[in-house]
Amino acid sequence: MTSAPRSPKVVAITIVSGRHDHLARQLDGVRAAMTPPAEHLIVAMDDAAVHDIASQYTDTRVIDVERTGAHLPLALARNLGAQTAINAGAELLVFLDVDCVPGPELFRYYGAAAERRVGERLLYCGPVTYLPPQADLSDLAALTHPHGARPDPESGDIVLGTEMTLFWSLSFATTAANWQIIGGFSTAYEGYGGEDTDFAMSAAANDFRIAWVGGAHAYHQYHPVSDPPVEHLDDILRNARIFHSRWGWWPMQGWLDGFRDRGLIAFDPRTDDWVASED
Numbered sequence: 001m002t003s004a005p006r007s008p009k010v011v012a013i014t015i016v017s018g019r020h021d022h023l024a025r026q027l028d029g030v031r032a033a034m035t036p037p038a039e040h041l042i043v044a045m046d047d048a049a050v051h052d053i054a055s056q057y058t059d060t061r062v063i064d065v066e067r068t069g070a071h072l073p074l075a076l077a078r079n080l081g082a083q084t085a086i087n088a089g090a091e092l093l094v095f096l097d098v099d100c101v102p103g104p105e106l107f108r109y110y111g112a113a114a115e116r117r118v119g120e121r122l123l124y125c126g127p128v129t130y131l132p133p134q135a136d137l138s139d140l141a142a143l144t145h146p147h148g149a150r151p152d153p154e155s156g157d158i159v160l161g162t163e164m165t166l167f168w169s170l171s172f173a174t175t176a177a178n179w180q181i182i183g184g185f186s187t188a189y190e191g192y193g194g195e196d197t198d199f200a201m202s203a204a205a206n207d208f209r210i211a212w213v214g215g216a217h218a219y220h221q222y223h224p225v226s227d228p229p230v231e232h233l234d235d236i237l238r239n240a241r242i243f244h245s246r247w248g249w250w251p252m253q254g255w256l257d258g259f260r261d262r263g264l265i266a267f268d269p270r271t272d273d274w275v276a277s278e279d
Contacts, residue, residue: 008091008114008175010107012037013081016098017045017072020053022221025137027057029101029219035108037094041085043077071191071235078169079184086176093179096218097170100128103140103217105155110173113158113213121181121208122160123200124173126216127152133222140219153214161210167200171218181206186246191235194243197251228258237265237274250274 012030016023023042030040040060044050046067054060063084065077082093092114096102106126113124127146135143146152150166153159174182182203189195229236236255243251250256256274259265265274 007111009089010037010092010094010111011085011088011090012040012094012096012102012107013043013078013085014040014096014098015043015045015074015077015081016050017047019098019223020049022099022223023050024053025221026096026098026101027054027060029103029137030060031057032104033102033107034104035111037107038090039085039088041081043081045072045074045077069190073187074191075185075187075189075195079187082176082179082184086179091176092173093176094173095169095171097220099221099223100171100218101137101140101221102171103144103215103219106171106216106218109156109213109216112156113211113216114173114175116158117211120211121178121203121206122174122211123167123178123203123208124211124213124216125150125167126171126213126218128168128170128218128220130220131222135219135222137219140217143219144217146217151212153212155215157214159212159214161212162204164200164204164208164210165197167196167203167210169196169199170220171216173213173216178208182208188242188246189239191239192229192232193236193255194239194251198243198246201247228255228262230259230262230264233259233264233276237276240274 042054042062044062045065051062054062094110110124129145151159185195185199265276267274
């Protein structure tokens, strides 16, 4: 008689610096999940206050990363969270952006997807809803309106895709074995922008696909943003150059075009490079 597949040990990972109210609401969501993770690892980037916020939540552990330069160590923090989880026996890593509240069945659907696709090279991504300001989180189902640029399968369905540039790190999962094949996030990137797409390209180079997981809903809490994010121009320009040197094409094209349209940067075809405009 064939035994039923065993559910993988799931560990959730969140990196954070600031956004304390958003983190607290995420922790409430993790606690309310129908199938909670075995553990929730919070990687605090130079933010000691996170320990106090997380202390009232069971199965939650905080580990610290110090900022050693001008930029937050986003890639290093994600990699540390993953390695800590793997060392503790995690078989499925679920990454949640600090702004994201998990739907009550997010972990169940990610875990079920991993059970169904054992041994395949996949990044699991669920639908993400962007919430309006002051959204009432007591009824997430009523708020569900996933971002239209990504697939939104029926709950329980899995849709496979090869368009790896659609990957985002707001909410995704991968097995511990597949994480090690990809090698984690590149620490060549500092600050804002580029590292998500680089991770996806590293996955693609190792014959991965994206598995869009219906029902694994996450809800992105509102915070003000600028479009294009001019406050991160220097980071984006530097990281875009790193990405171009690694993969041969320019990422974040919409932002780069937006900066160009504002007269902040210009593309020099002679050097095949974006350069900051002189004031």
